Amino acid sequence: MERVQLSARQLFMLAILFEHGSAIVIPLGVDAKQDVWLAILCGMALGSLLFLVYYRLFTYYPTVPFTSYSQQIVGTFFGKGIALVYVLYFLYIAARVLRDFGELLLTFAYPETPLFVLNAVMMLTIMYAAYKGIEVLARAGELFFAFLYLIAVLGFVLVIVVGVIDIHRLQPVLEEGWKRVFKVVFTQTLYVPFGEMIVFTMLFPYVNERKKVKIAGWLAIWLSGINLALTMAMNIAVIGADAVSRSTFPLLNTIQEIRIANFLERLDVLFMIALVIGGFFKISVFFYAGVIGAADLFQIKEHQRLIYPLGLAVLLLSIAIANNFAEHIKEGLNIVTIYMHIPLQVVIPVLLLIIAAIRNRHM
Template sequence: MEKAKISASQLFILMVMFELGSALLVPLAIDAKQDAWLAILLGMAVSFVLLLVYHRLYLYYPDLLLTEYIQKILGKAIGSVLAFVYILYFMYDASRVLRDFGEMLLAFAYPDTPLFIANALLMLVIIYTIRKGIEVIARSGELLFIFMYVLAVAGFILIISSGLIDSKNLQPVLEGGLFPILKVVFIQTLYFPFTEVIVFTMIFPYLNNSKKAKVTMLCATGLSGINLIITMLINVCVLGVNLTARSQFPLLSTVQTIQVANFLERLDVFFMLALIITIFFKICVLFYAAVVGTANLFKVKSPSRLSYPLGLIILFLSITIASNVQEHIYEGLKVTMFVLHIPLLAIIPPLLL
């Protein structure tokens, strides 16, 4: 671990940015149709239980990374294997988010640019940031957090003033009963994005006041959950359930419909900036966790040296995980949930505790 410290407010900002990340981009919980907002709300509420599990593990080992205390709990042999699995998971998750970024950029701004080039440009910036350490990542978050929220509030006001909101699209509430919503909660919204914050167990030891970890974690998840609920409410109100479900990136489709006083329109590029900021921080956090975890597991003296090889692996993985967008989305919402998210985020941590 590097000799660095971050404050509770910096941790809060990083967690909010991380959870919004790619979740703002996709039609989150749309399998629950017009009750998507309710599925996100319940997913957030249930995730608090698992967040308290992560926090309790941190209290037992306040100075150790997740990859270190797994070895203490399970023994060197099994612990090392599981620690390596978590490192691979962080790298895989980072590559998925990077792919989301590339697909968004190609769909809305650069249709003729190869996916590799778009992903590589962002990856270069991320590798540079990771080499500077966790303090620089946290300070960058403080700078860009305000800018992102100004964009979000401006967008909300513009959508309202455009007269696009049709609240009838949210009716009927609980059309199919509670079961379809609970199904979406336990196979989707609980894990993406809320309990993905298990990655912060690799960052908690850098916190300068360990007593604030619990409140920071719960407040950050609460704020990002409210933001995601508002986003999905707006998407469904403006586009309707069918269009939201069919749209690859519903938030940008919603923003494209803004038209104020016949001259303020085509603001999707403006809001892509906010999405790129949140995606940048999500990849940074996942990548940083993979770098410090690998350095710790394999006793590498200088963790920053690992940023280039691991960065290249994430970059190539982002290109090869799926041959097209549909396959990428299917893999993320169906396959990854059962193979990786449920065991690594919901089953193993309580067993460790």
């Protein structure tokens, strides 16, 4: 384990950037049509319960990451198995988000650049960040947090000022009832992005203010949940539920509607910045968690030594993962949710918590 320290504030900012990550630019939970903001808020509420599970596990074992205490809870053999699965899961999700990022940039801004080049450039940056360690990443996070918020506020104000928002587009609320909303909550918004906070179980031991971990995590989940819900509601109020559900990037379409006095227009660059910053932090956190998890599991003292092989693996995996964008998205929504998110974000942590609670009561 690295000997570094994060403050609760850094954890909060890192979690915010992580949660916004790609979620703010992709059509998150749009199957709920105009009720998507409700689906996000419900996902947020349930996500903060899930976070409580991760936090309780941390309070039992405050000095070691998830991959270590899984071994303490269910024994070395099964614990190592679980740890390995999680390491692979983090690296796989890092590859998925990297692919997302590359595809998004490719569709919109760099149609003639090969995917591999974009992904490789991004991955090199991320590998460098991971090499420097979590403390550097967290400090960069503090900088970019302010920057991203400035852009977000600017974007919001501009969209409101331009007057392209039509609140009526959000009606009828609950057209198909709560069923459609909860279907989206339990198949999408709970896991991405809120359940993905599981990756922070690898980072909690670095935080020097242990008492503040819970509140920092919760605040991050709530703030990002509200922001995401607001953003999706804004997208719908500007371009309509139908266009949002057909769009590859609803936020981009919304930003393109900004036209002020024939000179302040084409603000797509705001969208690009949000995409790159969010993508960078999301992939970095996953990748870093995967790397230190592997280092922890295989007892390697310097995690830096794993960065090149694992980075290369993530990069190649991100290319090999799917033949086209549709396949990639479909896999993400169906297979990954059922076979990875649900067991790894919900089932295993809850089981581990139950066992840990029983064990620690007897101890």
